[in-house]
Amino acid sequence: MAANNICHSLAKGPYMPHIKKTFILLLTIAFLLSAVVYVSDFSFETTTFTQTWLTKVMNWTHYKVINSTLVGHTEKDLLFSLLPNQQIQRRATPVAQTTDIPIYHHVAHPSNYHFILDEPDKCSQWDPFLVFMVPVAPHQVEARKAIRSTWGNESSVQGKAVLTLFLVGLTGGPEAQQKLEEESRQHRDLVQSNFVDSYFNLTIKTMVIMDWLATRCPRAAYAMKIDSDMYIGLENLMSLLLAPNTPRQNYITGYMMWNRPVIRNKNSKWYVSEELYPEPKYPTYLLGMGYVFSNDLSGKIVEASKKVKPFNIEDAYVGACLKQLGIAPSSPPDPSQFRAYLGQYKREGFLRVITTILGSPQQLIDIWKDLKKPT
The missing domain is CATH 1.20.5 (Single alpha-helices involved in coiled-coils or other helix-helix interfaces)
Known part of the structure; x- marks a missing residue:
């Protein structure tokens, strides 16, 4: 109380x-x-x-985009799904800024990457005269199936051994990676490197292809970088390569691109800043849909890339590396054999070409079956 x-x-x-x-x-x-x-x-x-925070957001963006990005040509109407400020690796260094969004100078030289899936003994086993290297997105399973059942199934053309391999980047998830590894075990034709697989990174993809050819397949006489939606007239291509006047060194040919202006429109999927490529026009190059080259060039292009700042137009970048080497692309003896589009299918037209773009994997299968019918 x-x-x-x-x-x-x-x-x-x-x-x-x-x-x-x-x-x-x-x-x-x-x-x-x-x-x-x-x-x-x-x-x-x-x-x-x-x-x-930025790294996490960028990585999330990269991996989300893998399953929706199509690997294609710089002259085709594809969805450019990555902004030009993409960081390719954590060690990438930012370059001068031309827009409100920083642009990152990606590292295209293949020594910055390693192979996750590889077929290092394939060339020593096959001893190919010609190697087809097909850049393809991991999820494009149907495209790979169509190629395996058509021109990619051919192991010999006019008595010369040919080999077809697919190159992919990161899948974006463990489930997709597991499926890719199962596919690799079944077909033994997949090569995978640890770059983000996107349209923006086609330059990296191409340089990794060149590195694989130089280090895993140096004895091949010729190689061809060929996109996954392409028809190839194998007989016509081999006739070109076996012609007595076709060079065995410092040779590259395909669909020629002359005096192409550098796109400075920041809204374009082909935009390249002056910081990445200061010249107003690209040097002469071959359209990325499919070009064939003497395999001595693969190692030379890799070496040249050490001195040529990478930019995101992969076929023009190869042209810049060739300019650095002092090597000019060769116009094919018959330029009409490297075609962008043939239009409506006509058998006689396809019998004459070396390359042309198709609309779907099923179209490749249908055309191939028709062309293989006896006349």
Whole structure:
């Protein structure tokens, strides 16, 4: 009872205002100290936080895009699904900024990447005269099936051994990777490297192809980079390569591209900044849908790429590497054999060409079956 009386007296007495003021003052000091600590910690960790957040967002973007990006040609109407500020690797270094979005200088030289799936002994087993290297997205299973059942199934043309391999980048997830590895075990024709598989990274993909040819298949006489939606007239191609006037060194031919202007429109999927490529026009190059070359060039192009800053137009980049080497692409003896589109299918037209673009894997299968029918 005495204790209760004392508390009641304190509450009613002159000490109460002082207790309230002290309590409020302590709360204010505690709040200010917390704010100072929070701001200090945030300022100290801002750079790391921003870097980590940006890396996670970019990586998420990369892997989400893999399953929706088509690998194709610089002159075809494809969805350019990555912005030009893509970071290709964590070690990529930013270059000067020309828009509100930073542009990153990606590293295309193949020494920056390694093979996840490989067929290092394939060429020593087959000793091919000609190697087809097909850049294809991991999810494009139907395209690979169509090629395996048509021109990619041929192992000999006019008595010369030929070999077809597919090159892919990262799949974007463990389930897709497992399926790709199962496909690799079944067919033994897949090569995979650890770059992000996207339209923007076709330059990296092409340079990895060149590196594989130079290091795994140096004895092959010729190689061809050929896209996955292409028809190839194998007999016509082999006749070209076996012709007595076809060079065995420093030779590359296909659909010629002369005096092509560099696209500076930032809304274009073919946009290249002046920082990446300062000249107003590209050197002469071969359209990326399919070009054939003497295999000595693969290693030379890889070496030249050490001195040529990479940009995202892969076929023009190969042209820039050739210019660095002092090697000019050769116009084919019959330029009409390298065609972009033939239009509506006519048997006689396809019998004359070396390459042309098709609309679907099923179209390749249908055309191949018709062409193989006896006349």
